[in-house]
Amino acid sequence: MNLDIIPLHLGLSHFHTPSVAIEAMQEAVAQHQTFYGPNEGLPELRYALAQRYLEDDGVPIPAEQILITHGTKHALHLYLHSLLQPGDEVVAPAPYWFAFPELVRQSGGKLVPVPANPEEEYRLNVEELRSRITPATKLLLLTNPGNPTGKVYSWAELQQVAALLEEFPNLHLLSDEIYDGLGYKGPLPSFLRFESLRDRVAVVNGFSKSFAMSGWRIGYLIAPFPILEKAVELQQKWISGVSPFLQAGAVEAIRQRHRIWQQFRTELEAKRERVTTVLQKMPKLQFTVPDAGYYVTLQVDRCLRPQDPASPFQLVEEWAAALKDQVGLEVLPATNMGMPGAVRMSFALPDDVLENALLRLQAFVS
Amino acid sequence: MNLDIIPLHLGLSHFHTPSVAIEAMQEAVAQHQTFYGPNEGLPELRYALAQRYLEDDGVPIPAEQILITHGTKHALHLYLHSLLQPGDEVVAPAPYWFAFPELVRQSGGKLVPVPANPEEEYRLNVEELRSRITPATKLLLLTNPGNPTGKVYSWAELQQVAALLEEFPNLHLLSDEIYDGLGYKGPLPSFLRFESLRDRVAVVNGFSKSFAMSGWRIGYLIAPFPILEKAVELQQKWISGVSPFLQAGAVEAIRQRHRIWQQFRTELEAKRERVTTVLQKMPKLQFTVPDAGYYVTLQVDRCLRPQDPASPFQLVEEWAAALKDQVGLEVLPATNMGMPGAVRMSFALPDDVLENALLRLQAFVS
Numbered sequence: 001m002n003l004d005i006i007p008l009h010l011g012l013s014h015f016h017t018p019s020v021a022i023e024a025m026q027e028a029v030a031q032h033q034t035f036y037g038p039n040e041g042l043p044e045l046r047y048a049l050a051q052r053y054l055e056d057d058g059v060p061i062p063a064e065q066i067l068i069t070h071g072t073k074h075a076l077h078l079y080l081h082s083l084l085q086p087g088d089e090v091v092a093p094a095p096y097w098f099a100f101p102e103l104v105r106q107s108g109g110k111l112v113p114v115p116a117n118p119e120e121e122y123r124l125n126v127e128e129l130r131s132r133i134t135p136a137t138k139l140l141l142l143t144n145p146g147n148p149t150g151k152v153y154s155w156a157e158l159q160q161v162a163a164l165l166e167e168f169p170n171l172h173l174l175s176d177e178i179y180d181g182l183g184y185k186g187p188l189p190s191f192l193r194f195e196s197l198r199d200r201v202a203v204v205n206g207f208s209k210s211f212a213m214s215g216w217r218i219g220y221l222i223a224p225f226p227i228l229e230k231a232v233e234l235q236q237k238w239i240s241g242v243s244p245f246l247q248a249g250a251v252e253a254i255r256q257r258h259r260i261w262q263q264f265r266t267e268l269e270a271k272r273e274r275v276t277t278v279l280q281k282m283p284k285l286q287f288t289v290p291d292a293g294y295y296v297t298l299q300v301d302r303c304l305r306p307q308d309p310a311s312p313f314q315l316v317e318e319w320a321a322a323l324k325d326q327v328g329l330e331v332l333p334a335t336n337m338g339m340p341g342a343v344r345m346s347f348a349l350p351d352d353v354l355e356n357a358l359l360r361l362q363a364f365v366s
Numbered sequence: 367m368n369l370d371i372i373p374l375h376l377g378l379s380h381f382h383t384p385s386v387a388i389e390a391m392q393e394a395v396a397q398h399q400t401f402y403g404p405n406e407g408l409p410e411l412r413y414a415l416a417q418r419y420l421e422d423d424g425v426p427i428p429a430e431q432i433l434i435t436h437g438t439k440h441a442l443h444l445y446l447h448s449l450l451q452p453g454d455e456v457v458a459p460a461p462y463w464f465a466f467p468e469l470v471r472q473s474g475g476k477l478v479p480v481p482a483n484p485e486e487e488y489r490l491n492v493e494e495l496r497s498r499i500t501p502a503t504k505l506l507l508l509t510n511p512g513n514p515t516g517k518v519y520s521w522a523e524l525q526q527v528a529a530l531l532e533e534f535p536n537l538h539l540l541s542d543e544i545y546d547g548l549g550y551k552g553p554l555p556s557f558l559r560f561e562s563l564r565d566r567v568a569v570v571n572g573f574s575k576s577f578a579m580s581g582w583r584i585g586y587l588i589a590p591f592p593i594l595e596k597a598v599e600l601q602q603k604w605i606s607g608v609s610p611f612l613q614a615g616a617v618e619a620i621r622q623r624h625r626i627w628q629q630f631r632t633e634l635e636a637k638r639e640r641v642t643t644v645l646q647k648m649p650k651l652q653f654t655v656p657d658a659g660y661y662v663t664l665q666v667d668r669c670l671r672p673q674d675p676a677s678p679f680q681l682v683e684e685w686a687a688a689l690k691d692q693v694g695l696e697v698l699p700a701t702n703m704g705m706p707g708a709v710r711m712s713f714a715l716p717d718d719v720l721e722n723a724l725l726r727l728q729a730f731v732s
Contacts, residue, residue, distance in 0.1 A: 010402075011402075012401055012402055016398050016400065017395075017398075017400040022395055022400075025395075026392065026395075029383075029388055029391075029392075032382050032383075033581065034382065034383040034388075034578075034579065034580070034581045034582065035378055035580050035581045036376075036377075036378055036574075036580045036581055037581055070436050070583075070605055071605060071606055073604070073605055073606055074604065074605040074606075077603075077604045077605065099603070102603050103603065103604075106603060106604070208402075212400075213400065214400075214401050214402045215399065215400045215401045215402055215403055215609050215610050215611060216400065216609055217436075217606065217608065217609050237443075237465070237468050237469065237472060238439070238440065238443045238469075238472070239436055239437060239439055239440040239443065239605075240437055240439055240440075240583065242583065243581050243582055243583050243609075243612070244581050245581060246609070246612075
């Protein structure tokens with residue numbers, strides 16, 4: 001058998017970049033915005049983002065507090081490098097994005113994972129978070145919506161986190177909100193809403209997921225001024241600012257965000273329904289219906305030893321390799337996301353490809 | 367007087383990005399190359415660059431040895447961070463690009479400048495370079511063509527550097543060749559031609575200067591494999607790869623480089639002639655006719671105390687500030703480029719603006 005591989009492991013959707021972003025980018029090129037832009041980012045984009053948080057979250061963010069970066073990973077790197085000192089600890093609910101531990105380590109810190117329970121739908125366990133905070137803890141790192149979980153924290157959960165920050169006045173919080181446009185109940189509140197904590201709260205976000213602009217490499221960092229100023233300085237020293245004509249496209253994407261998000265959501269919601277309906281017929285795979293984004297985290301423990309003594313697979317990596325070899329489905333083992341025994345599977349694929357993938361998954365599991 | 371400022375201090379030309387690059391980029395967008403690209407860079411661009419060095423320099427560079435970066439500053443940062451250990455010294459002829467000392471420092475090293483003599487047309491002083499090499503010296507950092515000098519090293523000078531490297535078998539060399547398309551005697555030989563040194567020689571380059579694509583943020587690093595692999599890893603961990611549709615534009619720029627360079631050169635050469643003719647009438651300003659690029663380095667010592675006891679200016683910064691205040695010309699003091707008493711002045715401006723700038727300069731100096 002020589003099957004083509006269906007890539008369910010990737011961190012991107014099948015959506016094309018919204019045409020409004022492309023047209024605005026092309027207009028900027030026609031106007032020769034092909035020269036160096038400001039290191040901090042195009043004023044128009046920083047203002048459009050400030051306007052977004054004012055309109056959607058009701059909070060005034062000075063445009064000067066927003067740094068445009070070469071993608072969200074870059075925003076994370078600049079922030080962590082600006083904040084952390086050697087030996088600092090970063091507490092984060094697990095599972096988490098696989099790049100976090102190394103990004104933290106590269107800035108001299110150490111990630112301290114706090115596993116969330118999928119049987120409680122990855123509820124934020126604030127007591128557990130509190131118990132892991134030590135004098136070395138500098139930062140609490142939230143991902144909302146979650147990757148790979150698709151978990152969206154309730155307002156009550158976020159309030160508990162805010163209360164925790166009040167308890168620990170030296171603790172910072174970073175909220176990675178890169179999937180925030182893809183919430184199935186509508187756009188999500190940003191952690192920036194907790195205005196009294198503004199001197200310790202930062203947000204990273206970007207255009208790769210919510211706007212299907214992964215190849216544009218545009219992200220941003222909103223951080224307290226002393227940290228932001230350091231991040232600005234590092235960006236200037238290490239790399240310089242982002243392409244101005246690409247940023248012109250991002251401006252138009254942000255301005256038309258609600259229409260774009262509505263369209264993506266509608267299509268993704270149908271896929272989510274279809275995937276969960278099919279998965280529910282596979283009792284060996286446990287999963288939680290995602291609140292946002294386009295991943296399902298499948299727990300495959302029941303397909304592995306020791307839960308299934310007859311299984312040929314000890315590790316989830318072996319299961320995933322067989323899934324790829326035997327039926328041509330590539331999924332992402334979540335071991336390095338702090339969730340051994342699980343895989344991340346994307347459903348942001350054209351319908352025919354998704355149906356094909358689900359058939360293959362059924363064939364493999366049964 | 368309320369003059370508009372003519373910016374002669376900037377590190378970019380007035381040229382527009384070549385239309386072939388824009389068209390190729392737009393074609394890639396039309397084909398939806400708007401998703402994540404490979405971290406190392408688009409294969410087409412890496413192959414086009416390899417082909418360039420094969421055709422122009424006669425040296426086979428594996429495409430796998432070329433890392434596409436978010437601009438040349440980024441290539442420098444990745445290279446220096448991959449090579450240097452704390453305490454390492456980097457010997458570099460001065461003047462040099464102002465970002466070098468901090469880029470070296472950020473990677474744990476220390477820049478050791480070796481001043482070149484403008485009265486010898488910034489000849490490479492190999493004896494002086496040798497005398498600054500200690501057991502702590504890890505790297506020799508050349509800029510060819512020079513910034514701000516516009517100096518192009520002769521083949522004989524480069525051979526002397528190669529011989530120096532043979533003497534010090536642990537010494538690495540980095541050649542920053544970002545202005546290489548703008549040599550007035552035609553394109554420059556790359557230091558990559560010294561094939562026997564390939565395991566210690568790296569090159570950084572990019573599209574900002576020779577292709578007027580400063581806002582595209584595309585550079586590249588060619589380095590020995592162990593260093594390149596580390597740089598690839600850092601790019602993956604810190605930021606991810608460059609926009610694939612922008613790289614598609616760069617492919618076409620490289621393919622049509624000789625036509626593009628010829629056109630830029632022809633126009634810049636006329637400006638260079640005009641500028642040097644006018645400057646020769648200002649004996650208080652000393653300068654060397656550049657071999658490449660669009661800067662003239664003006665020595666203004668004769669306008670400063672103590673050479674001119676009647677001068678109101680002690681420092682070149684004061685002279686430059688007065689130039690801006692009194693006649694609206696902004697130039698770049700070269701103090702932090704390792705050349706106190708000098709300024710960098712760009713002549714890559716539309717003819718009418720350049721004429722206006724030269725009139726203002728004459729008025730100020732006389």
